[in-house]
Amino acid sequence: xxxxxxxxxxxxxxxxxxxxxxxxxxxxxxxxxxxxxxxxxxxxxxxxxxxxxxxxxxxxxxxxxxxxxxxxxxxxxxxxxxxxxxxxxxxxxxxxxxxxxxxxxxxxxxxxxxxxxxxxxxxxxxxxxxxxxxxxxxxxxxxxxxxxxxxxxxxxxxxxxxxxxxxxxxxxxxxxxxxxxxxxxxxxxxxxxxxxxxxxxxxxxxxxxxxxxxxxxxxxxxxxxxxxxxxxxxxxxxxxxxxxx
Amino acid sequence: xxxxxxxxxxxxxxxxxxxxxxxxxxxxxxxxxxxxxxxxxxxxxxxxxxxxxxxxxxxxxxxxxxxxxxxxxxxxxxxxxxxxxxxxxxxxxxxxxxxxxxxxxxxxxxxxxxxxxxxxxxxxxxxxxxxxxxxxxxxxxxxxxxxxxxxxxxxxxxxxxxxxxxxxxxxxxxxxxxxxxxxxxxxxxxxxxxxxxxxxxxxxxxxxxxxxxxxxxxxxxxx
Amino acid sequence: xxxxxxxxxxxxxxxxxxxxxxxxxxxxxxxxxxxxxxxxxxxxxxxxxxxxxxxxxxxxxxxxxxxxxxxxxxxxxxxxxxxxxxxxxxxxxxxxxxxxxxxxxxxxxxxxxxxxxxxxxxxxxxxxxxxxxxxxxxxxxxxxxxxxxxxxxxxxxxxxxxxxxxxxxxxxxxxxxxxxxxxxxxxxxxxxxxxxxxxxxxxxxxxxxxxxxxxxxxxxxxxxxxxxxxxx
Numbered sequence: 169x170x171x172x173x174x175x176x177x178x179x180x181x182x183x184x185x186x187x188x189x190x191x192x193x194x195x196x197x198x199x200x201x202x203x204x205x206x207x208x209x210x211x212x213x214x215x216x217x218x219x220x221x222x223x224x225x226x227x228x229x230x231x232x233x234x235x236x237x238x239x240x241x242x243x244x245x246x247x248x249x250x251x252x253x254x255x256x257x258x259x260x261x262x263x264x265x266x267x268x269x270x271x272x273x274x275x276x277x278x279x280x281x282x283x284x285x286x287x288x289x290x291x292x293x294x295x296x297x298x299x300x301x302x303x304x305x306x307x308x309x310x311x312x313x314x315x316x317x318x319x320x321x322x323x324x325x326x327x328x329x330x331x332x333x334x335x336x337x338x339x340x341x342x343x344x345x346x347x348x349x350x351x352x353x354x355x356x357x358x359x360x361x362x363x364x365x366x367x368x369x370x371x372x373x374x375x376x377x378x379x380x381x382x383x384x385x386x387x388x389x390x391x392x393x394x395x396x397x398x399x400x401x402x403x404x405x406x407x408x409x410x411x412x413x
Numbered sequence: 414x415x416x417x418x419x420x421x422x423x424x425x426x427x428x429x430x431x432x433x434x435x436x437x438x439x440x441x442x443x444x445x446x447x448x449x450x451x452x453x454x455x456x457x458x459x460x461x462x463x464x465x466x467x468x469x470x471x472x473x474x475x476x477x478x479x480x481x482x483x484x485x486x487x488x489x490x491x492x493x494x495x496x497x498x499x500x501x502x503x504x505x506x507x508x509x510x511x512x513x514x515x516x517x518x519x520x521x522x523x524x525x526x527x528x529x530x531x532x533x534x535x536x537x538x539x540x541x542x543x544x545x546x547x548x549x550x551x552x553x554x555x556x557x558x559x560x561x562x563x564x565x566x567x568x569x570x571x572x573x574x575x576x577x578x579x580x581x582x583x584x585x586x587x588x589x590x591x592x593x594x595x596x597x598x599x600x601x602x603x604x605x606x607x608x609x610x611x612x613x614x615x616x617x618x619x620x621x622x623x624x625x626x627x628x629x630x631x632x633x634x635x636x
Numbered sequence: 637x638x639x640x641x642x643x644x645x646x647x648x649x650x651x652x653x654x655x656x657x658x659x660x661x662x663x664x665x666x667x668x669x670x671x672x673x674x675x676x677x678x679x680x681x682x683x684x685x686x687x688x689x690x691x692x693x694x695x696x697x698x699x700x701x702x703x704x705x706x707x708x709x710x711x712x713x714x715x716x717x718x719x720x721x722x723x724x725x726x727x728x729x730x731x732x733x734x735x736x737x738x739x740x741x742x743x744x745x746x747x748x749x750x751x752x753x754x755x756x757x758x759x760x761x762x763x764x765x766x767x768x769x770x771x772x773x774x775x776x777x778x779x780x781x782x783x784x785x786x787x788x789x790x791x792x793x794x795x796x797x798x799x800x801x802x803x804x805x806x807x808x809x810x811x812x813x814x815x816x817x818x819x820x821x822x823x824x825x826x827x828x829x830x831x832x833x834x835x836x837x838x839x840x841x842x843x844x845x846x847x848x849x850x851x852x853x854x855x856x857x858x859x860x861x862x863x864x865x866x867x868x
Contacts, residue, residue, distance in 0.1 A: 219543060221539055221542070221543065243542075243547075244545040244546065244547050245545065246545075247542065247543050247544060247545040248544070248545040251543065251544070252539075252540075252543040254536060254539070254540060254543075256534075256536050258534070258536035258537055258539065258540035259540075260537065260540075260541075260554075260555050260559075261559065262558050262559055262562065271541075271544070271546070271554060271555075272541075272544035272545050272546055275546055275550050275554065276544065276545040276546055276547075276550070277545075317540075320540075320544060321543070321544065324544060324545065416732070417732065420728075420731045420732060421728065421731075479851065479854045479855065479858070480847070480851070482805070482854050483805075483809075483846070483847055483850035483851045483853070483854045484809075484843070484846060484847065484850070485809040485810070485811075485812035485823070485846055485850075486809070487812040487813060487815070487816075487823060488812050488822075488823050488842060488843055488846055489843075491823065491827060491839065492839050492840075492843055495827075495830065495836065495839060496653070496836050496839060496840075500649065500652070501648075573714075573715075574806070577715075577716070577717035577718070578717070579717075580717035580719045580720055581717075581719060581813075583719070584719075584816055591717070591719060591720055591723070595723065595727075598727060603731070604724070604727055604728035604731050607720070607723055607724055607727060607728055608724070608728065610720065611716060611720050611721075611724060614715065614716055614717060614720060615712065615715050615716065618715040618716075619711055619712075619715045621715070622711050622714050622715045623711065626711075626756070629756075629760055
């Protein structure tokens with residue numbers, strides 16, 4: 169079966185500074201791929217290339233077999249299929265939680281207000297926040313905000329969900345609620361690519377773990393392989409520095 | 414004291430010139446209602462061009478804004494008002510005045526909106542685009558509302574300035590409030606009309622000043 | 637019968653707006669006007685800023701009656717169009733035997749307006765400084781005056797420089813308003829010259845003169861804004 173997402177020889181540079189040196193990655197449908205690595209390794213850039221928030225200089229990004237880096241791609245359609253959850257949530261402060269979730273439904277998918285609210289509430293219930301539908305982001309905790317962020321992407325019924333350090337900006341006691349939602353998503357069969365430092369989560373929930381360093385994938389494998397028997401010296405260094413070994 | 418009242422607050426004259434001044438006030442309001450919305454739209458357009466466009470456009474908007482902020486509005490008004498006939502174009506007074514003001518106000522509003530747009534975190538645009546909204550939709554529904562909210566005190570402050578600016582139109586004899594007051598003063602040999610006009614300006618604008626004070630003091634609360 | 641070909645539109649435009657002969661005739665009065673504008677501007681800035689700061693400092697004393705008048709003053713002179721104030725001073729005061737030259741009327745009016753805005757800006761700046769700063773300074777034995785000068789004002793200034801710069805530039809451009817009461821500043825000279833010559837070139841010269849005078853200020857203002865970036 170064709171992988172949901174495939175990266176082929178992806179290269180990205182900011183002027184003279186090369187950030188991705190030819191990355192190849194395959195994300196099978198329904199699996200959770202976890203990307204780890206030191207800061208500056210290019211993990212976020214890699215993730216952002218998947219929905220073209222960053223545009224690679226060369227290489228291909230195939231979503232469901234179609235190369236999205238080619239011209240002629242409908243960007244807005246693409247982004248409904250590949251959703252993104254941000255480290256700083258990026259909720260619209262001037263709209264309620266429900267408003268945040270339904271904006272794209274109304275304006276992009278052209279649903280009626282009633283239909284949009286219906287779908288929006290469904291998405292909010294998947295993250296356990298239907299009772300906060302009419303609350304503004306400013307009145308929500310960090311964990312709740314992030315879950316609304318997830319609901320906002322979910323409402324569009326994407327094929328793939330990208331998570332860019334989803335819990336890094338949260339207080340420790342709020343992290344659990346977000347990870348719980350992510351777990352449930354995985355169990356429901358969503359294809360997910362996650363950049364994060366939550367190694368404990370990776371151990372139990374990831375299907376595949378990828379270690380990046382200096383713009384390249386250095387080692388990848390099952391969580392057990394990566395965390396219990398790391399091969400590459402840089403990976404070992406990295407894990408030791410995080411107290412994972 | 415009596416003399417002071419007779420000179421500056423002459424009730425007789427006040428009642429005589431009141432209707433004439435009221436006409437002038439009406440023109441002032443009309444001019445404001447024309448220039449303010451157009452200026453807002455123009456300013457937003459300039460700010461968007463600078464914010465969203467290529468680098469050369471950003472420079473062009475900075476030049477435009479700085480140029481018209483450096484130019485005294487009265488000079489601009491006179492230039493347009495007296496200069497246009499030299500070009501052989503016949504233009505009604507109101508439109509020449511409005512055009513002159515528009516160039517000035519769109520640059521001031523443009524500067525305010527620029528700051529507003531820059532105050533919205535980049536992540537907002539990214540989040541909106543990531544859900545499939547196109548650039549225009551993201552700007553309209555997500556970025557611009559926040560930008561406007563963030564600079565609301567400055568927008569109101571600027572609007573206050575624009576309304577005060579209309580007094581300049583008296584110089585080219587547009588029959589607005591100050592103009593009519595000066596005519597009345599010349600006719601009655603008494604400054605009461607001007608005092609009355611000043612009071613009318615105060616009645617119109619003092620509430621705005623109060624509102625502005627309250628807004629400004631609230632937003633300078635240190636977090 | 638026509639002896640010369642009719643002037644093209646461009647030629648007509650140039651000779652109406654950019655006529656070198658006409659320009660040469662009025663260079664000297666124009667320079668005089670520029671000098672006056674600059675002098676007036678500097679006077680306004682000096683008195684306006686000092687008066688505004690003084691009023692703000694007075695307001696700190698929290699004397700109810702005084703504050704009432706300060707706030708009323710600030711409100712009134714922020715609400716009135718500067719031109720109205722100039723005209724009031726120039727035309728109204730002679731009626732009570734207090735005649736005023738065009739320069740004095742313009743200078744006084746603009747100074748009062750600048751003082752009003754300055755007072756409000758300084759007041760807002762000082763309000764933004766946490767009470768704790770006063771308390772800390774006083775707890776180390778600094779008197780109220782010393783606290784103000786060494787602790788409060790330096791911090792307030794940082795916040796107030798950008799809006800103050802903007803406002804000062806805006807009001808100083810008001811020197812052009814002096815032309816309405818026949819002050820021989822740039823606009824007045826250019827309008828009179830244009831009428832006299834039947835040509836718009838002096839007006840253009842006046843416009844250029846203003847740009848020369850004020851664009852440096854605006855650029856300076858922008859630089860100041862970025863340097864003292866005011867974080868909310």
